[in-house]
Amino acid sequence: MAEPAGLHATTLRLTGLRKSYGAGTAVATEVLHGIDLELGRGEFAALIGPSGSGKTTLLNLIGLLDRPDAGSVAIAGDDTQSLDQAALTELRGRAIGFIFQYHYLLPAFTALENVMMPVLAARGRLDRAMRATASGLLERVGLAAWSDQKASQLSGGQQQRVAIARALAMNPVLVLADEPSGNLDTGNADAVFDLMRDVNENVGTTFLIVTHDPRLAQRCDRIIELVDGRIVADRANADVLRRSPAAGPASSP
Amino acid sequence: MNLNPLTRFDVIVALRFMREGLMQTTLIVLGVALGGGVIIFMSALLSGLQSNIIHRTLNYQAPIRILAPDQVARPLRQTGPAAVASQVQPRAQQLRSIDQWQRIRAEVLRIDGVVDATPVVTGPGFAQRGDATRAVSIIGIDPASYFNVIALDEKVVAGTGDVGPTDIVIGTELAKDLGTAVGDKLVLALANGTMTTFSVRGIFDFGSKGINESSVYIALRSAQSMLDLPGGAASIDVKVRDPFAAETIAQRLRGSADVHVDSWISANAQFFSAMSAQILANTLIRVFVGITVALGIASVLVVSVVQKSKEIGILRAMGTARGQVLRVFLIQGGVMGLIGALIGSLLAWAFLVLWRNVATNPDGTPLFVVVIEPGLFGLACALATLLGILAAVVPARRAAQLDPAVAIRG
Numbered sequence A: 001m002a003e004p005a006g007l008h009a010t011t012l013r014l015t016g017l018r019k020s021y022g023a024g025t026a027v028a029t030e031v032l033h034g035i036d037l038e039l040g041r042g043e044f045a046a047l048i049g050p051s052g053s054g055k056t057t058l059l060n061l062i063g064l065l066d067r068p069d070a071g072s073v074a075i076a077g078d079d080t081q082s083l084d085q086a087a088l089t090e091l092r093g094r095a096i097g098f099i100f101q102y103h104y105l106l107p108a109f110t111a112l113e114n115v116m117m118p119v120l121a122a123r124g125r126l127d128r129a130m131r132a133t134a135s136g137l138l139e140r141v142g143l144a145a146w147s148d149q150k151a152s153q154l155s156g157g158q159q160q161r162v163a164i165a166r167a168l169a170m171n172p173v174l175v176l177a178d179e180p181s182g183n184l185d186t187g188n189a190d191a192v193f194d195l196m197r198d199v200n201e202n203v204g205t206t207f208l209i210v211t212h213d214p215r216l217a218q219r220c221d222r223i224i225e226l227v228d229g230r231i232v233a234d235r236a237n238a239d240v241l242r243r244s245p246a247a248g249p250a251s252s253p
Numbered sequence B: 001m002n003l004n005p006l007t008r009f010d011v012i013v014a015l016r017f018m019r020e021g022l023m024q025t026t027l028i029v030l031g032v033a034l035g036g037g038v039i040i041f042m043s044a045l046l047s048g049l050q051s052n053i054i055h056r057t058l059n060y061q062a063p064i065r066i067l068a069p070d071q072v073a074r075p076l077r078q079t080g081p082a083a084v085a086s087q088v089q090p091r092a093q094q095l096r097s098i099d100q101w102q103r104i105r106a107e108v109l110r111i112d113g114v115v116d117a118t119p120v121v122t123g124p125g126f127a128q129r130g131d132a133t134r135a136v137s138i139i140g141i142d143p144a145s146y147f148n149v150i151a152l153d154e155k156v157v158a159g160t161g162d163v164g165p166t167d168i169v170i171g172t173e174l175a176k177d178l179g180t181a182v183g184d185k186l187v188l189a190l191a192n193g194t195m196t197t198f199s200v201r202g203i204f205d206f207g208s209k210g211i212n213e214s215s216v217y218i219a220l221r222s223a224q225s226m227l228d229l230p231g232g233a234a235s236i237d238v239k240v241r242d243p244f245a246a247e248t249i250a251q252r253l254r255g256s257a258d259v260h261v262d263s264w265i266s267a268n269a270q271f272f273s274a275m276s277a278q279i280l281a282n283t284l285i286r287v288f289v290g291i292t293v294a295l296g297i298a299s300v301l302v303v304s305v306v307q308k309s310k311e312i313g314i315l316r317a318m319g320t321a322r323g324q325v326l327r328v329f330l331i332q333g334g335v336m337g338l339i340g341a342l343i344g345s346l347l348a349w350a351f352l353v354l355w356r357n358v359a360t361n362p363d364g365t366p367l368f369v370v371v372i373e374p375g376l377f378g379l380a381c382a383l384a385t386l387l388g389i390l391a392a393v394v395p396a397r398r399a400a401q402l403d404p405a406v407a408i409r410g
Helices: A055-062 A085-095 A111-123 A128-140 A156-168 A186-203 B009-020 B022-060 B101-109 B143-149 B172-178 B209-214 B220-226 B243-256 B269-307 B309-317 B322-358 B374-391 B393-401 B404-409
Strands: A010-021 A029-040 A044-048 A070-075 A096-099 A174-178 A206-210 A222-227 A230-236 B064-067 B114-129 B132-141 B156-159 B167-171 B185-189 B195-204 B215-219 B235-240 B260-263
Touching: A010 A055, A010 A206, A029 A055, A029 A070, A029 A206, A029 A230, A044 A055, A044 A186, A055 A174, A055 A206, A085 A096, A085 A111, A085 B322, A096 A156, A111 A128, A111 A156, A111 B009, A128 A156, A156 A174, A156 A186, A174 A186, A186 A206, B009 B022, B009 B322, B022 B269, B022 B322, B022 B374, B064 B243, B101 B114, B101 B235, B114 B143, B114 B172, B114 B220, B132 B172, B132 B185, B132 B209, B132 B220, B143 B235, B167 B172, B167 B185, B167 B209, B172 B195, B172 B209, B195 B220, B209 B215, B215 B220, B235 B243, B243 B260, B269 B309, B269 B322, B269 B374, B269 B393, B309 B322, B309 B404, B322 B374, B322 B393, B374 B393
Parallel strands: A044 A206, A044 A222, A096 A174, A174 A206, B132 B215, B167 B195
Antiparallel strands: A010 A029, A010 A070, A222 A230, B064 B235, B064 B260, B114 B132, B114 B185, B114 B235, B156 B195, B167 B215, B185 B195
16 A cells, blocks of 8 residues: 655644634533644544543544634644635545544445545546555455445444545545444454554554544553543553543443 | 546436435436426427418418408598588409509518419309309419419319319319319309309319318419409419518518508417417426426435435545535436436327327328427427426535535434
8 A cells, every 4th residue: 555645744733723612602612622732644543531522523623524713723734724615625535534433334335436435536537546446445454355245235344344445545644533443343343443553554544543442542552531622631552541530431422 | 538427426426326215216207207298298289289270271371461452432521611421331342453463572572581472363253064053262373383382282182283274173072062073174153144164174172171162273364364354463372481470571561562461370360369378378387397397306306415414424524525516416406307308208209109099080090290309309308407407406505515524423
């Protein structure tokens, strides 16, 4: 697999990130209170925190699916503050891969077509090279034999592996995984985690993984803990979970 | 460069979304097909009916007829202050020629849109053979130009329509009433006692009993001589390229010469007003069917946008532009319209063929000719595609505006 696009040493830089919901109304609530964070190239980080701590909101801002009220998001050195909607979409497609808890594959398409979809959307037209790249990715996640199966015909673990292959299709600098193993049994969760780790180590793709599973979080190089919209802990491969009162299974907001 | 539309992202996604919701797609396509089929069938039927009526009317009637102006009684000019009560009796109209008809004909022939103009002498008379006598309308024609205006030659079922000085062409009904055939002798008599013998040169059938039993054609010179109109023409019959332009040309002629001009449109005003009402009713039906079809497509796509909001959110998250999402739904609308119209065309074609076989006269001939125009089907398909695209605009915009974060969260 080729090196990911954008060789900037810092993959992600968040500066003073704030986000409120219901702004201008009597029930305005600030969810994020000035987040500063940097992820270097090739980092494998876990984002943990209790339900309602702002993890999904933060992930949406990093994934350029939403805009902050204040502060800035820079992806591989590209400040996104001044970008219009079309440019944000283009950058998101090019630089960021998403893995969701419920995989969200397109059920009308085969595994191979799902993996090709981000490239197809970016280029606008189907070509042979696209198919070859997608086949290679499916092979990497161990699903070469399932490439012509409809997404709905695959098991939960297989679907999540297809979702990982899809997230890697554009060779992104950053992959955002929102509870990627939250819907899987332990065996499949480990397999999916191993796969992400493998890509991270061999390709150098940066991963930010939201998880409630302390076992998986501990296997990450870095653990960032978010509580009430603030980063309260940011440590490298430490036992932060045991000391944190917020740790433990909970659902994402 | 790859120009295959089936390799385009938006086309691929649109077609796959349609296939995924096969039941919805099938139902709405059938709805479009029925609507489109009804529109095509009605259009073809109405157009056939109209052209049939027009064809039949113009079979034996010139689109424009120029006549000598009516003779009017002029009351004496009053002199002095005293008012005099008077009653003006309308003047009896004599058969007379159009003044300088050759010059007027030449002028008419120069008008754009005029195919030909032919002098005609018409008068009342009686056709006699043996003891049988029938009142007829004697029509004196110059075959060379008359056949360009009225296709008498095409209506001749026996003999020929090319009349010479002693020839007469009569209708099938008159031939039956008088017991004559081609080659037989026939006497034409006028009210003043003038009698002339003609030889039956041909027998025509205009498809109208009235015309077939009461019109006889003789040579122009013979009619001029019989009806005492030497060198004259009682009327000039004019053929125009577009029958619907007849009234416009007639109005132009009315202003340019001292003549009386009738067009077939003004002469059949009631028929035209009935036809206009029919066209209006038909257009309204077509418009409402079109609106129903458009609403059907729009409602199916609105539901589809709601059902697929998560998938749209995922597509947007992975970098699909708003314009691409917009096109995915516009294409679905267009394809539904197109496929529906293609099936509707087949249905309409089948019904038109059925109509041809079912709607017949007692003798087995079609009630009227319905021409199945390929252009009508092409136009219907193009309009249905456009309608589908327009119907998809609102749902497509809604899909394109979906916030991916909200859509994914559901």
